[in-house]
Amino acid sequence: MEVSLLFKIGAVGILVSVLCQILKHSQREELAFLTSLAGLILVLFWILPYIYDLFRTIQELFAL
């Protein structure tokens, strides 16, 4: 799960940008907006446990 997280985020980014281009050219702006929003939320759900782990480790490591 170390480097693959970066590759997954990159893959979602590329996918969403391609999808948005396609949807924009077929005159469906709102769908393009929705797909980019969905991509963002998906990546957020991947990263959220990592952020939580980061702050928990910092608190217990530095006795904050």
Next chain:
Amino acid sequence: MEVVKIVMLGMTGVLLGLFLKGTRPEYSVYLSLAAGILIFFYMADKLSYLFSSVIKIQEYLPLDVKYLTTLLKIIGVTYIGQFSSGICKDAGYGSIGAQIEIFAKLYIMVLSMPVLLALMEAIHGFLS
């Protein structure tokens, strides 16, 4: 070696981020956040080893544990402040990053004030 792995991780994060900065800038912020967090997890076990050895050293010296925990807190506040303000600056929001840094410095001063007061009392004791 461990350092090479960290450098590779950082480089992939930078390259992917650059690639996505043109079309999807928000993903480059996610990438820098993810790379920073992954690098921190490599640091975490080394840091815990360092801190346990510092505590072992501290047992030989007649030092108060309170000052050591204050030192640890200051290091932690510095690290998290630097990490988050760097990410804010990367995303283009320099002012928010500067605010975070100012608050971190303020908090460090608050943390170090009791140590300063103890020093003052010690000096006062010597003089009078």
